[in-house]
Amino acid sequence: MIIRRTPPHPIASSEITPESVYLNRRQFLEEAGLLSVVALAMPSDLGRSRVAQPQSAYPTTMGSDLRSELTPWDDVTTYNNFYEFGTDKSDPAANARTFRPRPWSVRVEGLVKKPADYDLEDFIKPYKLEERIYRHRCVEAWSMVVPWLGFPMADLIARVEPSPSAKYVEFITLNDAKRMPGQRIPVLQWPYVEGLRLDEARNPLAFFAVGVYGKMLPNQNGAPLRHVVPWKYGFKGCKSIVKIRFTDREPRTAWNLAAPDEYGFYANVNPNVDHPRWSQAKERRIGEFRRRATLMFNGYADQVASLYSGMDLRKSY
Numbered sequence: 164m165i166i167r168r169t170p171p172h173p174i175a176s177s178e179i180t181p182e183s184v185y186l187n188r189r190q191f192l193e194e195a196g197l198l199s200v201v202a203l204a205m206p207s208d209l210g211r212s213r214v215a216q217p218q219s220a221y222p223t224t225m226g227s228d229l230r231s232e233l234t235p236w237d238d239v240t241t242y243n244n245f246y247e248f249g250t251d252k253s254d255p256a257a258n259a260r261t262f263r264p265r266p267w268s269v270r271v272e273g274l275v276k277k278p279a280d281y282d283l284e285d286f287i288k289p290y291k292l293e294e295r296i297y298r299h300r301c302v303e304a305w306s307m308v309v310p311w312l313g314f315p316m317a318d319l320i321a322r323v324e325p326s327p328s329a330k331y332v333e334f335i336t337l338n339d340a341k342r343m344p345g346q347r348i349p350v351l352q353w354p355y356v357e358g359l360r361l362d363e364a365r366n367p368l369a370f371f372a373v374g375v376y377g378k379m380l381p382n383q384n385g386a387p388l389r390h391v392v393p394w395k396y397g398f399k400g401c402k403s404i405v406k407i408r409f410t411d412r413e414p415r416t417a418w419n420l421a422a423p424d425e426y427g428f429y430a431n432v433n434p435n436v437d438h439p440r441w442s443q444a445k446e447r448r449i450g451e452f453r454r455r456a457t458l459m460f461n462g463y464a465d466q467v468a469s470l471y472s473g474m475d476l477r478k479s480y
């Protein structure tokens with residue numbers, strides 16, 4: 164595993180004023196059509212954890228015990244996996260620069276009482292954005308701590324009312340090689356697909372993200388909408404989602420289709436089950452040299468272990 168040196172921030176921290184942070188947030192809320200639902204709070208220093216300990220400018224912060232460990236913005240937005248824009252970690256930031264994530268629509272379909280095509284702003288509008296600071300663990304044994312902005316997946320599920328026969332939810336990325344040049348190369352089957360059991364998707368930890376560090380999601384992080392499942396490996400979080408489908412069958416998933424012996428449906432972070440080609444016992448935080456012990460369910464066992472009681476996690480990996 165190659166360790167990057169953290170590049171210097173493009174703006175000296177001395178130039179970052181509360182006002183500029185306030186404007187960023189205001190721009191985010193305006194662009195996301197959210198000024199109506201989120202009261203403007205005190206400006207905060209969301210992007211500069213090393214400079215000050217910020218108060219959240221959002222109605223709720225989850226996982227704030229991790230605030231002192233935040234991975235810098237530059238790393239979160241330049242060390243990415245997004246094969247639609249290339250397979251190197253630096254490719255998405257370079258190749259997604261001209262991608263336009265708006266206008267955008269999201270289709271909800273399948274075994275659901277209220278299927279709909281939503282314009283992105285309508286999809287987001289009912290929700291209060293929360294800051295959600297979680298560990299982000301890639302199966303490649305690197306990790307970050309990311310301050311996402313998002314809303315619980317359970318809220319969307321309640322809104323669209325899955326039928327009683329629905330047992331799973333599937334997430335599908337945009338399929339358009341003109342806009343996502345990496346899709347010209349068959350490194351994965353396109354579009355990228357992911358899935359969760361419905362009870363996993365309803366767990367309060369599972370969420371949709373529309374921003375990071377108080378700003379709209381950068382293209383390389385899955386603009387304009389991706390989901391995040393903090394207790395699973397990063398590949399379970401599908402970027403640039405255009406479809407959400409409720410089904411009664413376990414969905415196929417992009418990495419399982421590509422390498423079924425290496426990637427299962429569940430993909431729970433598990434230090435005791437090695438990837439066939441490397442260990443999952445440790446991880447390296449981007450920006451650090453030492454390796455940390457990987458925690459069962461990425462440290463969220465209290466909240467999610469019960470979802471898997473009675474399952475053999477060596478078989479259901």
Ligand SMILES: Nc1nc2c(c(=O)[nH]1)N[C@H]1C(S)=C(S)[C@@H](COP(=O)(O)O)O[C@H]1N2
Nearest residue numbers: 243244245246301336355384397398400402
């Ligand atoms: N559509 C799509 N979603 C994707 C990927 C991808 O290649 N395409 N990569 C996954 C992997 S392997 C990881 S680790 C995370 C990385 O998210 P980040 O770049 O925001 O850290 O996105 C996941 N979602």
Ligand SMILES: [Mo]
Nearest residue numbers: 301302397398
């Ligand atoms: Mo990953």
